[in-house]
Amino acid sequence: MPASSLYIGLMSGTSADGVDAALVEFKSDKIQLIDFISPSLPKALKKSLLALNDSPHLSLEQFSQLSFDIALQFSQAAQMLMTKNRLQASDIHAIGSHGQTIYHAPHIPMSVQIGHPAFVAKTTGIQTVADFRVDDMALGGQGAPFAPAFHQVLFTDDQACFVVNIGGIANISFLPGNRTPNQPPLGYDTGPGNALMDDICQQFFDKAFDENGELAKQGKVDSELLTLLLSHPYFLKTHPKSTGRETFNESWLEETVHQHEQNLGTTIVKQTLLSTLCELTAHSIAMEIKKVTMEHLPIESTLKIPVWIVGGGAQNQHLISRLQNQLPHYHVQSSAAKQIDPNAIEAMMCAWLAQQRMALNTIPLSAVTGAKRDAVLGGLWLP
C-alpha cells in the first residue's frame, strides 16, 4: 500500500436525510477526515424510501428504479466531494459504498441495500467496494451493526468507553480499552434512535426533526406509555441482535398508542408523545449500557465511564441530557468534544471498510454480529 491514500466513504442511513460522503486519508495507521458533505436526497426519493418502512412492498420495476436512482445520488455525492476538493478519479484509491438499506431481515437472513455499486464505479471512474452486510450474514451473523469495529479503531483509549450512534436506529459499542488488549469490541442495536421522533415531527409538527429536542423538552413523559413501548420483545432479547424500520415504524407506534389510549380512555397530546419517544430512546440505550457494564467491567474505578455520542442524535441536546440523567455514573457527551465529527463517522467507516477490503483484512465483528468467524467484507466493482 502507498504511504498515504485517499478513499471516499458513502452512506445513507435509515433516516434517509441525505447521502453522507467522507473524504478520508489513511496514512500508515492514522485515519484523517479531510472533508465531509451530506447532500439531501430529493424530496420524492426520501418519501419513497420512508414509505417502505410501513409497507415494504415494491414491484421489481419500482425496486430497479429506486436502486438506480439511489446509485446516481451516491455517485453525485462522491463527485461533489471530489470537485470541492479539486480531486480527479485517479486521486482516489477506492470508494466504499454502503448503499441504502430498504430491508434488514437477519431472521431470513438477508439485508437489502440498494444503489447498485456498478453505477457508482462506472460513473465516478473509481473502483467501488460494496455489499458488506451479506458477507457477514452468510457466516451466520446479524450483518449489523458494523460500527463497533470502526469505533474501536477511532475511539480506543486506555480507559474503557461506550460509543452510541443515534441515527434512525440506535446502536451501542463497548470498547474495552487498551488495558485489556486483544478483547474485541462488543455492540448491538438498542432499538429506535431518532426515527420515531422524526415520524411524529413530520406528521404533526411540519418539521423534518425536533431541532435540539426543543419540542420534546417542553412536553411531559407519559410513564405508562413508556412502559408499554418498552414491553416490545426486542428490548428483552439478548445480543447479538439488530433491528430496523421494519420493526420500529409508525404502524407499531400507532398500534401501541391506540392500545394505551383505550386503556386510559383519553387521547394522548402529540407533544407528550414526542417527549415519551425521546425518553424511549434514552431509556433503551441507558438500559443496555448498564447491562454491558455489569457483564464486562469490574466496578473498581470511581472515574466516570465515557459515553461518546455520534450520529444526528448528537445534536439533540435534550436527548443527551435525558441520557446523562439516566446514566449518573457515566460522562455523556458528543464526540465533537474529542474532535471527532459525530456526523461523519458512518461515512468514514465506509471508507475504512473499503480500505480494509482492498488490503484483504478481516474485520473483527464476530463477537458483535454472532458470525462464525471474522471475515473480509465486501465485493469489488471495477470502473
Ligand SMILES: Nc1ncnc2c1ncn2[C@@H]1O[C@H](COP(=O)(O)OP(=O)(O)O)[C@@H](O)[C@H]1O
Ligand atoms: N440539530 C438537530 N437536532 C436534533 N436532531 C437532529 C439534529 N440534526 C440531526 N438530527 C437528527 O439526526 C437524524 C439524522 O441522523 P443520522 O445519523 O444521519 O441518521 P441515519 O444514519 O439514520 O441517516 C435526523 O433525522 C434528526 O432526527
Ligand SMILES: [Mg+2]
Ligand atoms: Mg443520515
